Amino acid sequence: MSTIDFSALDALDQRDPLADKRQLFVIPEDTVYLDGNSLGLLTHATQQRVAEVTRQQWGQDAISSWNKHQWVHLPRLVGDKLAPIIGAATGQVICCDSISVNLFKALSAALHLQRQRGEQQRTKVISTRDNFPTDLYMVQGLEQLLGAQHCHLQMVEEADLLTAAEDLFDAETAILLVTEVNFRSGRRLPVAELIRKAHAAGVLVIVDLAHSAGAMPVRLDEWQADFAVGCTYKYLNGGPGAPAFVYVAQRHLGQFVQPLAGWFGHAQPFAFEPRYEPAPGIEIMLSGTPSVLAMAAVDSALDAFAGVDLAVVREKSLALAEAFLQQLAASGLATEFECISPAAAERGSQLSFAHPQAYAICQALIDAKVVADFRAPHYLRVGFTPLYTSFRDIGVAVEQLTHIMREQTYLQPQYQKRHAVT
Ligand SMILES: Cc1ncc(COP(=O)(O)O)c(C=O)c1O
Numbered sequence: 001m002s003t004i005d006f007s008a009l010d011a012l013d014q015r016d017p018l019a020d021k022r023q024l025f026v027i028p029e030d031t032v033y034l035d036g037n038s039l040g041l042l043t044h045a046t047q048q049r050v051a052e053v054t055r056q057q058w059g060q061d062a063i064s065s066w067n068k069h070q071w072v073h074l075p076r077l078v079g080d081k082l083a084p085i086i087g088a089a090t091g092q093v094i095c096c097d098s099i100s101v102n103l104f105k106a107l108s109a110a111l112h113l114q115r116q117r118g119e120q121q122r123t124k125v126i127s128t129r130d131n132f133p134t135d136l137y138m139v140q141g142l143e144q145l146l147g148a149q150h151c152h153l154q155m156v157e158e159a160d161l162l163t164a165a166e167d168l169f170d171a172e173t174a175i176l177l178v179t180e181v182n183f184r185s186g187r188r189l190p191v192a193e194l195i196r197k198a199h200a201a202g203v204l205v206i207v208d209l210a211h212s213a214g215a216m217p218v219r220l221d222e223w224q225a226d227f228a229v230g231c232t233y234k235y236l237n238g239g240p241g242a243p244a245f246v247y248v249a250q251r252h253l254g255q256f257v258q259p260l261a262g263w264f265g266h267a268q269p270f271a272f273e274p275r276y277e278p279a280p281g282i283e284i285m286l287s288g289t290p291s292v293l294a295m296a297a298v299d300s301a302l303d304a305f306a307g308v309d310l311a312v313v314r315e316k317s318l319a320l321a322e323a324f325l326q327q328l329a330a331s332g333l334a335t336e337f338e339c340i341s342p343a344a345a346e347r348g349s350q351l352s353f354a355h356p357q358a359y360a361i362c363q364a365l366i367d368a369k370v371v372a373d374f375r376a377p378h379y380l381r382v383g384f385t386p387l388y389t390s391f392r393d394i395g396v397a398v399e400q401l402t403h404i405m406r407e408q409t410y411l412q413p414q415y416q417k418r419h420a421v422t
């Protein structure tokens with residue numbers, strides 16, 4: 001007998017101000033999808049837009065589309081569409097490349113800004129040990145390229161950043177590279193407060209919004225962030241490998257060099273001048289030709305956010321997580337699954353649970369058409385995407401999990417053998 005109170009969950013769905021948004025998405029058949037924190041779902045509009053761009057723009061209008069369909073301006077148009085979602089005024093956000101590549105540009109630019117200010121001794125980049133590895137690798141790559149005397153990484157514990165940030169920022173510190181929401185635990189760091197402390201110590205801040213953009217209110221301008229990066233393939237539903245974004249505060253534009261100085265970042269790309277002259281605005285962050293099909297997908301996916309208040313998104317995200325925890329407790333699983341995510345105010349839009357059999361349980365859940373994911377060493381992650389996750393979804397997910405645990409389905413050999421990479 002199921003312990004899930006589906007009528008209570010259905011009542012929550014009926015009162016949900018975002019319920020109408022679900023119909024904008026292609027929901028995989030008979031599936032509960034709790035992995036929007038890794039890959040967001042496709043919208044019907046995006047499916048049509050990509051078909052249309054392929055059929056008409058590429059197929060018929062071909063090269064004229066660079067002007068006729070504004071292909072050449074897509075990075076900026078998409079950036080400006082994204083700006084309000086992350087609390088930025090227009091002209092400071094551009095859509096391009098991956099988070100990794102944009103971080104290379106932002107890190108180099110911030111180091112250069114410190115030198116421009118006469119702060120040559122500021123060569124240290126502080127980040128958290130449990131940050132998403134690519135962020136740390138990008139700093140390590142720069143360290144190898146420039147030499148440790150010009151750039152070096154100091155990894156700190158999240159707890160130390162929370163309790164003693166002032167002690168970490170010394171006269172050598174150039175940059176704080178901080179990811180707002182930890183990909184493994186879901187812990188959300190107080191970015192506004194960290195920026196205040198960093199600035200008081202002369203430190204510039206780069207924020208990684210991979211697990212924030214589209215999931216909660218972000219206020220880059222209000223926070224006075226210096227740079228930010230983020231992806232569009234998670235909560236913004238731009239598609240697998242969709243181009244990322246980069247934000248540069250208006251006050252820094254025109255003040256730094258960007259080392260990946262490609263022709264799309266030139267003041268006049270189509271003048272084909274032999275000498276590089278950077279674009280005066282946010283286009284300086286561009287390097288090469290935009291991926292038009294991918295960017296068209298992001299552009300149309302962002303339409304799902306039209307008229308959406310991100311405070312409402314956040315409220316629903318926390319209510320979905322709360323419903324998950326309640327149903328888990330009602331099913332008698334709360335002690336077996338140790339929740340490693342912090343309390344509501346200090347977490348993002350996911351819950352992570354430690355369990356020695358997390359990998360096998362996750363595979364069994366996926367086979368039962370509940371898509372969650374696993375992160376080493378032994379965490380089961382469930383992500384909530386308020387635009388399409390329903391409260392009923394939560395009930396079905398916990399019901400399946402209860403069944404898998406009761407029947408010990410996860411002990412079957414096909415679930416015990418590790419094969420999946422993501
Ligand atoms: C916090 C964070 N940063 C960066 C990335 C990856 O960046 P990229 O777009 O370079 O693959 C991810 C996940 O893929 C992430 O969770």
Ligand SMILES: Nc1c(O)cccc1C(=O)C[C@H](N)C(=O)O
Nearest residue numbers: 037038039132183184210241422
């Ligand atoms: N970007 C990814 C990819 O290219 C393949 C598989 C997964 C991803 C992810 O987004 C992972 C994700 N950042 C995470 O939080 O684990």
